[in-house]
Amino acid sequence: MEELDKKVYQEPVNARIDNNGVIVPEHVGYKLDQQKFKERFYTSFFENKSASMEVPLLKIHPNVDTELLANIRTQRIGQYVTHFNPNNKERSHNILLSSEAINNHVVFPGKTFSFNRVVGKRTKERGYLQAPVIVKGEIAEDIGGGICQVSSTLFNAVDQAGVQIIERFSHSKSVPYVPPGRDATVSWYGPDFTFKNNLNQPLLIQSKIVDGKVIISIYSSDMVDSSEHFS
Numbered sequence: 766m767e768e769l770d771k772k773v774y775q776e777p778v779n780a781r782i783d784n785n786g787v788i789v790p791e792h793v794g795y796k797l798d799q800q801k802f803k804e805r806f807y808t809s810f811f812e813n814k815s816a817s818m819e820v821p822l823l824k825i826h827p828n829v830d831t832e833l834l835a836n837i838r839t840q841r842i843g844q845y846v847t848h849f850n851p852n853n854k855e856r857s858h859n860i861l862l863s864s865e866a867i868n869n870h871v872v873f874p875g876k877t878f879s880f881n882r883v884v885g886k887r888t889k890e891r892g893y894l895q896a897p898v899i900v901k902g903e904i905a906e907d908i909g910g911g912i913c914q915v916s917s918t919l920f921n922a923v924d925q926a927g928v929q930i931i932e933r934f935s936h937s938k939s940v941p942y943v944p945p946g947r948d949a950t951v952s953w954y955g956p957d958f959t960f961k962n963n964l965n966q967p968l969l970i971q972s973k974i975v976d977g978k979v980i981i982s983i984y985s986s987d988m989v990d991s992s993e994h995f996s
Contacts, residue, residue, distance in 0.1 A: 773796070773797050776794050776825075777791070777825045777826060777827035778791060778794070778827060779828060779829035780827070780829050780830050781829075788834050791830045791831060794824070794825035795824060796822065796825055797821070797822065798823045802820065805819070828871065829871045833871070836986050837966065837967050837985050839986060839987045840984060840989060841982055841983070842925070842927070842983050842984065842989060843926030844922055844981065844982040846978055846980050847942040847943060847979045848979075849978075849979065851977040853896065853911075856896035856911035857911070857974075858892075859887070859893050859894060859910060859911040860914055860974060863909075863915040864979060864981075865972075866885065868970065869970070870883055870969075872960075874963075874966065876961070878960050878961075880916045880957055880959070881957045882957075884951075886953050888908060893909040894910075895907065896909070899938055902937040913936070913940070913948065915972070915981075916949045916950070916958045917940070917942065918942075919958065920948070920949035920960075921943065923960050923983055926983040928960050928961065928968070931959040931960055931961055932959040934949070935948050935949075936948055964989055965988070966988055967986070968985050969983070971983075971984060
């Protein structure tokens, strides 16, 4: 039954906002209804003697649908912009990949966002390239160099929004794209950047790369109330 479930499984797809600001509708997913499958199988095989049967499926509704997205894109509650050199192709590529990974992500009230969890492990297989990184105060080369600019931009945007910062670490030396002490370094086997949505409405992260700029905006519903906090 597990093999059949794998064959029929369709992952749900959240609604998203495209590069033109248009909402792309969600897609419902499907999985095997195991209870109904057992019932139909025994009925079909032992009573009807049928060689075929319709496979029963359960709908899997995405977490983010068109209606929700339309409601939480109405009010911008935080934004931050940083600049980078687009001529550094490898670093720029890593910045783009990590920006795309967090773009359109929705953080529901009471939930915690983890940069490492959402972006995932930075590997060659996932398209990340070697670029400069800071290690113990020195410049070195490593896979995924540049993504800390995205995590740092995100930190400053969500800090403006007034949400609860759970985990943030600075680099071992200052970085040029944010003021001293306003960075958020991340590493797969090391520090993470996490925050909790302690507001009363979901948060929408919009991240884009435009002409050597990382632009991250935080949106929510017009019913968001910063005085109502989740503990």
